[in-house]
Amino acid sequence: MRPDPLAYLTAELNALKEQGLYRKLRILEDEQKAQTTFDHRSVVNLSSNNYLGLTTHPRLRERALEATRQYGVGTGSVRTIAGTMDIHMELERRLADFKKTEAVVVFQSGFAANAGTVSAVLSKDDVVVSDELNHASIIDGCRLSRAAIKVFPHKDIDAARKILQTLPASQRKLLITDGVFSMDGDLGPLPQLCALAEEFGCIMMVDDAHASGVFGRNGRGTIDHFDVHGRVDIQVGTLSKAIGVLGGYVAGTRALIDFLYHRARPFLFSTSHPPAVAAACIAAIDVLLENPKLIDRLWDNTRFFQAGLKSLGFNTGASEGPITPVIVGDGALAMKLSDRLFDAGVFAQGIAFPTVAIGKARVRTIVTATHTRDELQFALDAFASVGRALGIVQ
Numbered sequence: 101m102r103p104d105p106l107a108y109l110t111a112e113l114n115a116l117k118e119q120g121l122y123r124k125l126r127i128l129e130d131e132q133k134a135q136t137t138f139d140h141r142s143v144v145n146l147s148s149n150n151y152l153g154l155t156t157h158p159r160l161r162e163r164a165l166e167a168t169r170q171y172g173v174g175t176g177s178v179r180t181i182a183g184t185m186d187i188h189m190e191l192e193r194r195l196a197d198f199k200k201t202e203a204v205v206v207f208q209s210g211f212a213a214n215a216g217t218v219s220a221v222l223s224k225d226d227v228v229v230s231d232e233l234n235h236a237s238i239i240d241g242c243r244l245s246r247a248a249i250k251v252f253p254h255k256d257i258d259a260a261r262k263i264l265q266t267l268p269a270s271q272r273k274l275l276i277t278d279g280v281f282s283m284d285g286d287l288g289p290l291p292q293l294c295a296l297a298e299e300f301g302c303i304m305m306v307d308d309a310h311a312s313g314v315f316g317r318n319g320r321g322t323i324d325h326f327d328v329h330g331r332v333d334i335q336v337g338t339l340s341k342a343i344g345v346l347g348g349y350v351a352g353t354r355a356l357i358d359f360l361y362h363r364a365r366p367f368l369f370s371t372s373h374p375p376a377v378a379a380a381c382i383a384a385i386d387v388l389l390e391n392p393k394l395i396d397r398l399w400d401n402t403r404f405f406q407a408g409l410k411s412l413g414f415n416t417g418a419s420e421g422p423i424t425p426v427i428v429g430d431g432a433l434a435m436k437l438s439d440r441l442f443d444a445g446v447f448a449q450g451i452a453f454p455t456v457a458i459g460k461a462r463v464r465t466i467v468t469a470t471h472t473r474d475e476l477q478f479a480l481d482a483f484a485s486v487g488r489a490l491g492i493v494q
């Protein structure tokens with residue numbers, strides 16, 4: 101038998117096991133909702149991005165089924181050949197109206213939207229100035245573009261300014277931040293970054309994946325929250341988190357969107373969304389417009405749960421929204437906390453290096469609009485008893 105050329109992968113996995121960082125996938129055996137069943141156990145679910153409970157909303161479900169009956173299950177082509185249906189165009193029009201921009205292009209995922217856009221709009225002579233905690237899809241887009249990448253410490257405007265001061269005025273620059281940082285739940289400093297972009301003539305781009313449906317009026321995102329309309333050239337949103345379905349989009353000028361139709365590689369080279377996805381996303385926009393109380397409930401639950409964690413003595417970092425980390429430092433301890441919570445009926449995922457820096461390991465919690473107070477109190481009680489047993493709080 102020939103030697104296994106992939107044997108080094110097994111060695112790396114064994115190292116993860118030794119460090120207590122090897123994870124088995126948790127299997128969801130029910131709907132994605134606030135109390136559900138993973139791995140045969142009923143748990144309060146604090147691990148999904150289903151902020152508004154739209155994954156199981158009757159209206160989205162119905163529209164997805166209708167679209168499947170009308171159009172079938174797939175599109176059979178990429179958007180640029182035969183895979184653009186009228187329902188895809190309707191979704192892009194609805195999103196552009198919602199975001200108050202000239203146009204929108206929808207990608208297969210938020211990841212594809214970020215990576216496809218950054219790599220399309222920049223090339224090797226350009227430079228990206230990027231927050232150190234920006235999402236992996238931004239980092240991959242930057243690498244694919246072959247532009248120079250300059251990273252500034254998290255939210256450090258002075259450091260970003262110093263980088264910009266060293267760059268020639270004639271060089272094309274992209275200044276880029278997450279709207280909401282996915283591991284900490286804090287917000288990018290958009291007004292200050294927009295001012296910098298204006299001063300130094302940068303393209304300004306914001307990845308609003310975790311802000312879509314959560315921040316701003318009716319969930320229009322951090323651009324609306326900070327009222328920086330017209331100052332962000334490229335806005336990315338996702339349809340996979342609060343919107344409850346799947347996909348990502350870029351909102352901006354007609355020229356930007358036409359350019360991406362011609363040059364963004366995931367748009368050109370990967371098959372378009374099934375019609376059910378587009379239909380459910382359109383229904384989600386209707387829900388956001390007609391039922392803003394859903395977002396109010398999300399925020400009420402966020403305040404209740406965060407206050408509870410803080411009063412128990414947990415380190416919840418700098419969160420400003422429904423993503424609340426419980427930072428414990430050591431990776432193995434974070435995984436142990438997550439496992440013990442699961443045994444106690446609460447699913448909150450442990451997260452360690454390389455997803456977060458060494459020494460910043462955590463359990464990440466995300467509450468939704470659909471959690472009941474009893475469910476959240478149950479989760480807080482579990483955090484209290486497991487946190488004490490592990491010596492994380494007193």
Ligand SMILES: Cc1ncc(COP(=O)(O)O)c(C=O)c1O
Pocket residue numbers: 209210211212214235237278280281282307309310338339340341346347348
């Ligand atoms: C900040 C951020 N941007 C982009 C994405 C990618 O979005 P999607 O899940 O739609 O690919 C994520 C999701 O993990 C994210 O957290």
